[in-house]
Amino acid sequence: MHAEQCGACLVKPPPLDHCIAALDYAYPWDLLIQRFKFHQALDLRRALLERLDQALDAAQTLPAPDWLLPVPLSAQRLRERGYNQSWELTRDLARRRQLRCAPDMLLRVRDTRHQIALPTEERAANVRHAFAIDPLRVPALRGAHVALLDDVMTTGATLHELARSLRQAGASSVQAWVLARTPEPRH
Numbered sequence: 001m002h003a004e005q006c007g008a009c010l011v012k013p014p015p016l017d018h019c020i021a022a023l024d025y026a027y028p029w030d031l032l033i034q035r036f037k038f039h040q041a042l043d044l045r046r047a048l049l050e051r052l053d054q055a056l057d058a059a060q061t062l063p064a065p066d067w068l069l070p071v072p073l074s075a076q077r078l079r080e081r082g083y084n085q086s087w088e089l090t091r092d093l094a095r096r097r098q099l100r101c102a103p104d105m106l107l108r109v110r111d112t113r114h115q116i117a118l119p120t121e122e123r124a125a126n127v128r129h130a131f132a133i134d135p136l137r138v139p140a141l142r143g144a145h146v147a148l149l150d151d152v153m154t155t156g157a158t159l160h161e162l163a164r165s166l167r168q169a170g171a172s173s174v175q176a177w178v179l180a181r182t183p184e185p186r187h
Helices: 007-011 029-038 042-058 075-081 085-097 120-127 135-141 157-168
Strands: 018-024 067-070 106-108 131-133 145-153 173-181
Touching: 018 042, 029 042, 029 145, 029 173, 042 085, 042 173, 067 085, 085 145, 106 157, 120 157, 131 135, 131 157, 145 157, 157 173
Parallel strands: 018 173, 067 145, 145 173
Antiparallel strands: 106 131
16 A cells, blocks of 8 residues: 655655545534534544544554553643543553553643634744653653644644654654544645
8 A cells, every 4th residue: 555645745754654634624524523522522523533543444454562651641721621532532542452551651731722722823932841651651662653633734743743742752663544534624
Protein backbone atom coordinates (compact mmCIF):
# COMPACT_ATOMS: atom_id res chain seq x y z
CA MET A 1 0.00 0.00 0.00
CA HIS A 2 1.40 3.37 -0.97
CA ALA A 3 0.15 6.44 0.85
CA GLU A 4 0.22 9.76 -0.94
CA GLN A 5 1.88 12.69 0.75
CA CYS A 6 0.97 16.31 0.34
CA GLY A 7 3.56 18.84 -0.78
CA ALA A 8 3.96 20.26 2.72
CA CYS A 9 4.75 16.78 4.12
CA LEU A 10 7.29 16.17 1.37
CA VAL A 11 9.07 19.45 2.16
CA LYS A 12 8.87 19.09 5.95
CA PRO A 13 8.14 15.47 6.94
CA PRO A 14 6.00 15.15 10.07
CA PRO A 15 7.28 13.16 13.07
CA LEU A 16 4.56 10.55 12.50
CA ASP A 17 5.29 7.51 10.37
CA HIS A 18 1.62 7.04 9.46
CA CYS A 19 -1.73 8.57 10.24
CA ILE A 20 -5.00 6.69 9.89
CA ALA A 21 -8.18 8.77 10.00
CA ALA A 22 -11.53 7.01 9.83
CA LEU A 23 -13.59 10.01 8.78
CA ASP A 24 -13.51 13.58 7.58
CA TYR A 25 -14.41 15.92 10.41
CA ALA A 26 -17.62 17.02 8.72
CA TYR A 27 -21.37 16.59 9.05
CA PRO A 28 -22.77 14.41 10.58
CA TRP A 29 -19.68 12.92 12.24
CA ASP A 30 -18.41 16.23 13.62
CA LEU A 31 -21.59 16.65 15.66
CA LEU A 32 -21.43 13.10 16.99
CA ILE A 33 -17.77 13.44 17.95
CA GLN A 34 -18.51 16.73 19.73
CA ARG A 35 -21.33 15.06 21.70
CA PHE A 36 -19.00 12.19 22.60
CA LYS A 37 -16.17 14.53 23.59
CA PHE A 38 -17.93 17.37 25.37
CA HIS A 39 -21.34 16.08 26.42
CA GLN A 40 -20.61 12.67 27.96
CA ALA A 41 -22.30 10.78 25.13
CA LEU A 42 -20.17 7.72 25.81
CA ASP A 43 -22.82 5.54 24.19
CA LEU A 44 -21.49 6.81 20.83
CA ARG A 45 -18.09 5.21 21.47
CA ARG A 46 -19.01 1.88 19.84
CA ALA A 47 -20.28 3.44 16.59
CA LEU A 48 -17.26 5.72 16.34
CA LEU A 49 -14.84 2.88 17.02
CA GLU A 50 -16.49 0.75 14.33
CA ARG A 51 -15.45 3.36 11.77
CA LEU A 52 -11.89 3.49 13.08
CA ASP A 53 -11.68 -0.30 13.16
CA GLN A 54 -12.73 -0.40 9.49
CA ALA A 55 -10.10 2.20 8.54
CA LEU A 56 -7.41 0.21 10.37
CA ASP A 57 -8.47 -2.99 8.59
CA ALA A 58 -8.20 -1.18 5.25
CA ALA A 59 -4.63 -0.11 6.17
CA GLN A 60 -3.62 -3.65 7.08
CA THR A 61 -0.07 -3.32 5.80
CA LEU A 62 0.84 -1.10 8.75
CA PRO A 63 2.76 -2.87 11.52
CA ALA A 64 0.76 -3.57 14.68
CA PRO A 65 1.98 -1.31 17.47
CA ASP A 66 3.55 -2.56 20.68
CA TRP A 67 1.62 0.16 22.53
CA LEU A 68 -1.64 1.98 21.87
CA LEU A 69 -1.59 5.21 23.89
CA PRO A 70 -4.25 7.87 24.43
CA VAL A 71 -3.56 11.57 24.17
CA PRO A 72 -3.47 12.74 27.80
CA LEU A 73 -5.61 15.52 29.22
CA SER A 74 -4.51 18.03 31.81
CA ALA A 75 -5.85 17.50 35.32
CA GLN A 76 -8.03 20.59 34.94
CA ARG A 77 -9.55 19.44 31.63
CA LEU A 78 -10.13 15.96 33.08
CA ARG A 79 -12.01 17.50 36.02
CA GLU A 80 -14.11 19.61 33.63
CA ARG A 81 -15.12 16.67 31.41
CA GLY A 82 -15.07 13.87 33.92
CA TYR A 83 -13.30 11.52 31.49
CA ASN A 84 -10.61 11.45 28.82
CA GLN A 85 -12.32 10.72 25.51
CA SER A 86 -9.06 9.41 24.02
CA TRP A 87 -8.65 6.91 26.85
CA GLU A 88 -12.27 5.79 26.47
CA LEU A 89 -11.53 4.98 22.82
CA THR A 90 -8.09 3.51 23.49
CA ARG A 91 -9.09 0.95 26.07
CA ASP A 92 -11.93 -0.39 23.93
CA LEU A 93 -9.89 -0.50 20.74
CA ALA A 94 -6.96 -2.13 22.56
CA ARG A 95 -9.31 -4.82 23.82
CA ARG A 96 -10.73 -5.39 20.33
CA ARG A 97 -7.31 -5.59 18.70
CA GLN A 98 -5.50 -7.28 21.58
CA LEU A 99 -2.99 -4.45 22.03
CA ARG A 100 -1.22 -3.23 25.14
CA CYS A 101 -2.36 0.17 26.32
CA ALA A 102 -1.62 2.40 29.28
CA PRO A 103 -3.58 5.46 30.38
CA ASP A 104 -0.68 7.00 32.28
CA MET A 105 2.43 6.41 30.19
CA LEU A 106 2.06 9.81 28.52
CA LEU A 107 1.72 12.80 30.82
CA ARG A 108 0.37 16.25 30.20
CA VAL A 109 2.73 18.35 32.30
CA ARG A 110 1.37 21.73 31.32
CA ASP A 111 -2.20 22.88 30.90
CA THR A 112 -2.71 24.57 27.54
CA ARG A 113 -5.38 26.68 25.93
CA HIS A 114 -8.01 24.83 23.91
CA GLN A 115 -6.52 24.22 20.46
CA ILE A 116 -9.89 24.84 18.83
CA ALA A 117 -9.76 28.48 19.93
CA LEU A 118 -6.36 29.12 18.36
CA PRO A 119 -5.36 30.07 14.83
CA THR A 120 -3.46 27.38 12.96
CA GLU A 121 -0.10 29.14 13.28
CA GLU A 122 -0.32 29.25 17.10
CA ARG A 123 -1.25 25.63 17.78
CA ALA A 124 2.24 24.11 17.72
CA ALA A 125 3.56 26.72 20.16
CA ASN A 126 0.59 26.14 22.45
CA VAL A 127 1.45 22.45 22.98
CA ARG A 128 5.25 22.73 22.84
CA HIS A 129 6.72 21.03 25.94
CA ALA A 130 3.22 20.23 27.24
CA PHE A 131 3.88 16.47 27.33
CA ALA A 132 6.30 14.06 28.95
CA ILE A 133 6.77 10.35 29.35
CA ASP A 134 6.42 8.79 32.79
CA PRO A 135 10.13 8.26 33.65
CA LEU A 136 9.41 4.79 35.05
CA ARG A 137 7.83 3.77 31.73
CA VAL A 138 10.60 4.97 29.41
CA PRO A 139 12.32 1.53 29.26
CA ALA A 140 9.11 0.02 27.84
CA LEU A 141 9.25 2.48 24.93
CA ARG A 142 12.82 1.86 23.79
CA GLY A 143 12.61 0.35 20.33
CA ALA A 144 8.81 0.14 20.55
CA HIS A 145 6.27 0.78 17.82
CA VAL A 146 3.63 3.14 19.21
CA ALA A 147 0.20 4.23 17.99
CA LEU A 148 -1.33 7.37 19.47
CA LEU A 149 -5.10 7.53 19.58
CA ASP A 150 -7.10 10.76 19.52
CA ASP A 151 -10.54 11.83 18.46
CA VAL A 152 -9.78 14.63 15.97
CA MET A 153 -6.66 15.74 14.13
CA THR A 154 -6.76 19.29 12.80
CA THR A 155 -3.25 20.67 12.29
CA GLY A 156 -1.57 17.68 13.94
CA ALA A 157 0.25 19.89 16.47
CA THR A 158 -0.69 17.79 19.51
CA LEU A 159 0.08 14.46 17.87
CA HIS A 160 3.34 15.77 16.43
CA GLU A 161 4.49 17.04 19.83
CA LEU A 162 3.66 13.68 21.41
CA ALA A 163 5.47 11.85 18.60
CA ARG A 164 8.60 13.93 19.22
CA SER A 165 8.46 13.09 22.95
CA LEU A 166 8.04 9.39 22.19
CA ARG A 167 10.96 9.39 19.75
CA GLN A 168 13.16 11.15 22.33
CA ALA A 169 12.22 8.36 24.75
CA GLY A 170 13.43 5.80 22.22
CA ALA A 171 10.29 4.73 20.32
CA SER A 172 11.31 3.43 16.91
CA SER A 173 8.07 4.38 15.15
CA VAL A 174 5.01 6.44 15.94
CA GLN A 175 1.73 6.43 14.11
CA ALA A 176 -1.53 8.26 14.82
CA TRP A 177 -4.99 6.74 14.76
CA VAL A 178 -7.82 9.28 14.82
CA LEU A 179 -11.56 9.13 14.44
CA ALA A 180 -11.60 12.17 12.18
CA ARG A 181 -9.30 14.49 10.30
CA THR A 182 -10.21 18.08 9.55
CA PRO A 183 -10.07 18.42 5.76
CA GLU A 184 -7.55 20.86 4.35
CA PRO A 185 -9.24 24.15 3.43
CA ARG A 186 -9.77 24.61 -0.28
CA HIS A 187 -8.26 27.76 -1.72
